[in-house]
Amino acid sequence: MAFGELLGIEPQELKFPFELNKQISCPLQLSNKTDNYVAFKVKTTNPKKYCVRPNAGIVMPQSTCDVTVVMQGQREAPPDxxxxxxxxxQSVVANPGMIAKDITPEMFNKESGNLVEECKLRVVYVAPLQLPSPVMEGSDEDSSPPRASSLDNRNSNALDFSHVSLEPQDKSSxxxxxxxxxxxxxxxxxxxxxxxxxxxxxxxxxxxKRRGGFSFLYVMLIGLVGFLFGYLFRT
Incomplete structure (x- = not known):
């Protein structure tokens, strides 16, 4: 952390993990180690690209203040x-009890004889954080890809129908x-x-017609019909 006479600033570089079309923020902390009220104001060379919250405020004695710098999503990356x-x-000693809405632009005007402390911060683009790929637990042999011969054997077994029994189908026939x-x-x-x-x-x-009753042949036919009906009911 670098300290001036009024405020300490962390970090000294605003690092943004750059990604296209994505809004990215960077935190900034101001530390007041004095016994005075300190007013601050943040300016940038590209105000349309960044948003600072808050861009001005009061840091009370022996306290800190958090500032967030937000970069709008960019459509293209800069060269290299x-x-x-x-x-x-910019920071300047403020009157005791002053609040943020009491801050005026004249407070940071050096020509008016105000003792204004200034600190320049540059912007740095860094590659997005890449999380490591999860590794399955187990031995190196288990985590290694299967050999081609093993895959061939598995495919061969998958297409081999010689072990399938056809006995149930034969019984059904x-x-x-x-x-x-x-x-x-x-x-x-x-x-x-x-x-x-x-x-x-x-x-x-x-x-x-003959009125003679039943003949022997007639009786035999009746018996045969009864036998056939009995056979049909059993089957």
Missing amino acids: MRCKDKFLL EVKAVISSLTDEKNSAIRVNNKLCQELELLRREGN
């Missing part, structure tokens, strides 16, 4: 990242074949049953 902008901080065979048998039995029913109906009609 060098900046020619400068700041001038067998079940489907059995169901298809039973269905065919059932349909065949239904056709035979329909045919027997037709013949039974003819025999019944002939029996009614």
Whole structure:
């Protein structure tokens, strides 16, 4: 920290981590080690580019005051990242009890015989702070990239279907074949049953005509139809 007779200023250079189109601020601290009230005022060679808060004020005896210099977002970087902008901080002894709104431009006029202390501050552009990339915990071997041979093996395993069992699919085919065979048998039995029913109906009609009751063949047909119906219900 550099001290004048009235105020100490920290830092002596205004360092801005320069980034295009981004508003950047730089803190500035003023220290009053005297027993006097000290008034200050901040000027810059490029007022359209910077904003100082506050740009004037009072630093009370044995106290400090924080000032913030804000640089507006820039559309292009200067050549070689060098900046020619400068700041001038003026300080003067003020009357006891004075506040910021009591400050006038005449207080910093040397021609009026005022003892004005001045300190020049230059602007420096620095590269933005780069945070280190996170490193995964573990051994160096674990953090190293996988070898090409390992990747090839993994890809080969991913495309190898020789280990897949086809047994469930074979069993499913067998079940489907059995169901298809039973269905065919059932349909065949239904056709035979329909045919027997037709013949039974003819025999019944002939029996009614003859009034002779049921013949032996008629009884056998009834038994066969009952057997077929029982078979169909079981399947």
